[in-house]
Amino acid sequence: MARRRPGQSAIVTQRDEEDQVEILSGVFEGHSTGTPIALLIRNQDAKSKDYGHIADKFRPSHADFTYFAKYGLRDYRGGGRSSARETAARVAAGAIAKLLLQPLGLRIQAYVSQVGDLALTQSYSELDLRLTESNPVRCPDPLRAAEMEALIRQVRKEGDTIGGVVSALIQNVPAGWGEPVFDKLHAELGKAMLSINAVKGFEYGSGFAGVSMRGSAHNDLLYSEGTKAQTRTNYSGGIQGGISNGEDIYFRVAFKPVATLMRDQESLNEKGESVTVSGKGRHDPCVVPRAVPIVEAMAALVLADFYLRQQARHRENLTIFDLSKNKHA
Amino acid sequence: MARRRPGQSAIVTQRDEEDQVEILSGVFEGHSTGTPIALLIRNQDAKSKDYGHIADKFRPSHADFTYFAKYGLRDYRGGGRSSARETAARVAAGAIAKLLLQPLGLRIQAYVSQVGDLALTQSYSELDLRLTESNPVRCPDPLRAAEMEALIRQVRKEGDTIGGVVSALIQNVPAGWGEPVFDKLHAELGKAMLSINAVKGFEYGSGFAGVSMRGSAHNDLLYSEGTKAQTRTNYSGGIQGGISNGEDIYFRVAFKPVATLMRDQESLNEKGESVTVSGKGRHDPCVVPRAVPIVEAMAALVLADFYLRQQARHRENLTIFDLSKNKHA
Amino acid sequence: MARRRPGQSAIVTQRDEEDQVEILSGVFEGHSTGTPIALLIRNQDAKSKDYGHIADKFRPSHADFTYFAKYGLRDYRGGGRSSARETAARVAAGAIAKLLLQPLGLRIQAYVSQVGDLALTQSYSELDLRLTESNPVRCPDPLRAAEMEALIRQVRKEGDTIGGVVSALIQNVPAGWGEPVFDKLHAELGKAMLSINAVKGFEYGSGFAGVSMRGSAHNDLLYSEGTKAQTRTNYSGGIQGGISNGEDIYFRVAFKPVATLMRDQESLNEKGESVTVSGKGRHDPCVVPRAVPIVEAMAALVLADFYLRQQARHRENLTIFDLSKNKHA
């Protein structure tokens, strides 16, 4: 939880949220019982009066207007469920999912690979991901991280915000996870990432760049190393036909610039009147450093589901009819 | 169905599939009855012997290996369910979804915006989408389309393949569709697109490019036109907080180069032995022209679901407790 | 909640549970917001030491053994999730469902119709259901109720328990609710009732007694009263083919005698050793008086679901093909 928490460094929101998690059910004497594990994180630092200035105004590019259009009523305190605060629950749940996956040897690592125009040019295999936590940006290239941090500080000084990209790597997923049609492994990963606040895009393996490649360069040729099937390249991103092939799974997630600005903006109120929304409060100039653990948590939840789905399978193909007995079946 | 069908032009596979759809249930005297509408499309042109040369070999970057790893058995005839042939069913189902959405005024239009490195630079509003069907590439810019077609012909001549991008536009979705947390409208659209064969990426609104923008430029300011709330820009892509805001919804879908090549490739067989997979059969050098109706169909299916979910809502907020009666609730 | 609560009369358990409900989410300034309404009821009166005597023993005809077999671990304090305490959450959720159904005019009333061998012989239409709450048994026939109460007191004196039947009546459900195949209205009602602790049977309309009838007597003949279709009898119990027909829905639910006795019983412990389970604690000699609100709550939850499913329907049949245009479709 600590990595998602506000106030952890100078480049993120200074809101003071303790993110105290209470386990309501499902754990007895330190062990899971099979009962759903309900986790409760109360909002400690939210004061309704802090939101009085936007109580009836729609903040641009927030969910204020769409919630009002859908529900006819909205909890204006921080956007209610549309608040990035909601992701605290995802990180807490992801921690349980990681406990489930750990004994299988799965490793899930996310890191910041772009802030504004400052992008890493290395692939994950050329980086030392152990350095991710060495700087507040969570970028494993310390030099690039320093530039990113300077950019974020500059943007904040201007009362503005900026977007970024989080990259993720999942290792040691056995071949065979994922479903073949609608619930493809990368489709569920994509949906999970797109469900995170501020996400605008998802690509895995070669992604959008793969579009320009020829098939002869893009195809991952198979060879064996001992008894294990391997691929010479990994443009597939560890997933073929929606099912893991045992290679590294990697993907990238695009985050838009944060919508809350320390500036005045033109907007409407609930009556449809023109109003000015003023910047106020404590917000992030760039969301990606805090998004790293959220991406990891969502990946862990998706993988935990596929692990259990894989467990659910009957282990043998059924003999529906015996061809030796029935020539004309 | 005709737009997805093979053999429709010189730049797609010449496989002869009639895609005859039989309605098995749910329609009586021309009208839907409420019973699920089951559609059956038989494979007419698949000959098992055509696949003999790959019966025990894994084609690189196909789902052959992963299906075998998952199920311990696979139907090698064209990849079974992993065949692009499976998308015929999506287009057929999408046609029904479109019937449902038509009376609401929704319009769904997809088009090819990139083949290899040849990309459209215009946004959808600068294009005349009525020209999409004027050329076999399904690109609404006829000059660019001609270049794309030439590239596809060149690639085919080399026995190779190439990727592309399909862009899509959805208009007249009312504000309020979509769910606020995991089933966000764009998350479900993304999952649906990523579930299509060969898709490697999805972005909506400003997408990956939005990462480099400042919030002050990216935010879509609200104003009213008559009684209707509008936004001055639409980087949000018509969706805020996972819920439609009434503006145009647009997104882009990346397709990798087709994995089936008319070339010899290194691979493994089911015993793990090194083998050569030879190119043979009738395949597309580039999938995007035929992917256009598939993208539209999947969009229609997702929107039909959200339309019905929106219908399901109780129309009024419940009064859970009356504050006037209970000061300490 | 008060009707399910322990300690409400002399014939139910004297355990002191306040059943304080905290609304965690989904309500803002007294109104539902569209966010899921999370309700929290903490166990106030459960002391782990009260359960020390059964910590490793399986109480006969409880879920102790089956939970242990399934999960390899169990929370022995009152059976954990298998405790009848779990039904407090059902009643709380049912109260919200009732708020949803109230404006539609739906009325859900349950009552005790049998305790041991003492059964009401009247149908619901011959009873004054307003008398249900006039006695602690919740039986609308006061004379029979007095006999039932005496029986329950006698059974308790013997340290024993006894079963009963709860009958229920649902009025003003419009014709058309329910799904036609697996999710039939009565099938979902049945599942919901069978999911309540201690329930052993469910029947609706003519039920098991209808087995002995001839079709000519059992069929509910249709006639019109003004513009409304009516049936002369109602052996169908208001549901035909899984879908409501606008008549009264009624059903009966069988509850077994409570498994917790104030007697010594032969059993096993977690090591498989023979042990004696002694009666101790505060328990109901007969569960049906307190089950009445639980049956109502589960009925309300099922009906709220079907109400929303019915809302979700597209209002018109689709014209799949126009017969006038295509003679050979």
Add this chain to the structure above:
Amino acid sequence: MARRRPGQSAIVTQRDEEDQVEILSGVFEGHSTGTPIALLIRNQDAKSKDYGHIADKFRPSHADFTYFAKYGLRDYRGGGRSSARETAARVAAGAIAKLLLQPLGLRIQAYVSQVGDLALTQSYSELDLRLTESNPVRCPDPLRAAEMEALIRQVRKEGDTIGGVVSALIQNVPAGWGEPVFDKLHAELGKAMLSINAVKGFEYGSGFAGVSMRGSAHNDLLYSEGTKAQTRTNYSGGIQGGISNGEDIYFRVAFKPVATLMRDQESLNEKGESVTVSGKGRHDPCVVPRAVPIVEAMAALVLADFYLRQQARHRENLTIFDLSKNKHA
């Protein structure tokens, strides 16, 4: 399929349906591939003109009126989806489920235990279930079966119909199957049975009769036989707290008298006018003999689901926190 099929004996409908099953997908060279197994049974013997006399009339106690109320349109040929013909698909699917369960040693046997007032008084353990198929009624007591058959013939002669009860026994289900709250094993079995046409009630274990018992007689005391936990009685019907305990699972299903009579009946047409519905066609005077395989099939489908759900479980309890490390967790 043969046991459900019409025309198999003198006491069931003489409609000639071949029930030819075509396997559309999921089977390759005699084995299941992991693809859903789609089975198609076409109506061979349904002639639209046979139903002309009821095209706009509601048959009493059929689903004609409720389908019309729900969908505004109905396929009047045999009731469309509400036809008992729909159960052919259940039996076909159940045959696949049985293939899945067979290697686990599960045994599912159903039989007729009551027709009209003629009821078996023996429990399943006092019957020789191998005799079930020795007579057209499918009652394992040949003497009682003869009486039942005579009653059915008599009822048919009168142009009338009669109800019955199907009992079922499931053996060798391991302890631990079923879910603890809403999806209790008996709740899902109950729902599945109640979803069968004409079913009015479901009870398991002691059922409605258990209501009159004292807890001291009803509780199933535990003892060990070797290493296996056993119960001295089995009023629980093999299920405690919604989870199997390894004992025999048994239940009873009530079927109403068939609604189609060879008599004139008062009713309404789609315009709300009074009409007479005349008996015509080929129908069963009593449904239970043909319902036996349907009950077995639905039980097999439910158990197959629970088998897979049980497979899905992570095999170990998670250590959520280590008490030895954290005294104040």
